[in-house]
Amino acid sequence: MNVKERFTATLRFEETDRPFFMPSIGFWKETLDRWYGEGLPKYVINELVAVLYFNYDYWVPIPVGTHEQPGFFPPFARKTIEKGENWRIVRDGAGKVFKEFTDGSSSVPLFLEAPVKNMDDFRQLRWRLRPNMPGRAINPAWDIMNSFCAKQGLPLVVQFSGLFGFHRHLLGDEELMLAYYDMPDVIHAMSKAWVRLTRGTLRRMTKRYDITMVAFWEDMCFRNGPLISPKTFREFMTPYYREVIDDARENGIEFFQVDTDGDCTLVIPLFEEVGVNMLLPFEVQAGMDILKVREDHPKTAIFGGLDKRVLAETKDDIEEEVMSKVPAMLEQGGYFPAIDHAVPPDVSLKNFKFFLWLLKSRKVNVR
16 A cells, blocks of 8 residues: 555545554654754754654645644735844734744744734735635645655645634634624634635645645644533534535545644534544543544544653553554554654653554554
8 A cells, every 4th residue: 555545544444554654743843852862863854854764654735724824825924023132022924923932942932912803804804815816726836746645645635724723813812712702793704714715725726636635723622621612613613614524525525634632522523513534633631532532433533642741751651552542443443543742852762763663563553
């Protein structure tokens, strides 16, 4: 099997030659910095090279919207508003204002202001979300990526900001929570714009590119559950997701993934209802148990669910975590063995290599 065949077979709960090997969704910069002192070659300069170095299976992403911006095209011009000794306040391509450190550390920027405060603000920037903007759905670099995937047998994945993530980008977290009650008309207007953007872009892209999956960034859950109730989800998200996914299926796309951290127990069935068939990363520290998730959701593909914190412990701890979950999950199908996020910097290179060896060993792969 090539990588794409292995990927799609896993998503369909079919037999594969071996498990899809993508044991993390990335690496912290500080992790690679640490590993240089433990034997990692200096040419492994970033996450992309690390994925190749460790012989991951992987998919090739085309980012339309991401965790950093909702899909503005053109994006806002990045602008530095104020500077300090080791910090700066900037407006980014998503129109958000935040404070960030300038020492290169992997810290979360301090959010200060979102681009939308009312309907008038939204109307002024809505033109950046039109799906028919020249260059929106056709890109020379994407042509190359599409050809590369075809030749190498790799999945091509289009990335969008999911609907909750889209709302967050435009309004900010706290403002969004209030807007559900104070400005529902604005939320619905944004949702309709998201549908036009996502559906219209996908329609154009499917005519030119061989898209394997659509991935939505949401991050709509925290340690104790989702940030909105199922009732709010069904009112402000369900009909719009259904419209997008139903239309994409009619245009030949079979697989739809949602990325949300935290305890996503309550939203899994809601995403299943609208046609999502894969979720990640199932954070253990938020209480996610993939064996229980598989029991409750036998038809949804699962990526992740192995506790990343264990990789910083002993080899026995790593083996216990892997063996207590992975063989059973692989036996049931539809599972991508991986830790529950990127590899943190407290993990040694030696431990990580042991983890990779274990995932490939006959201990785990009983078939």
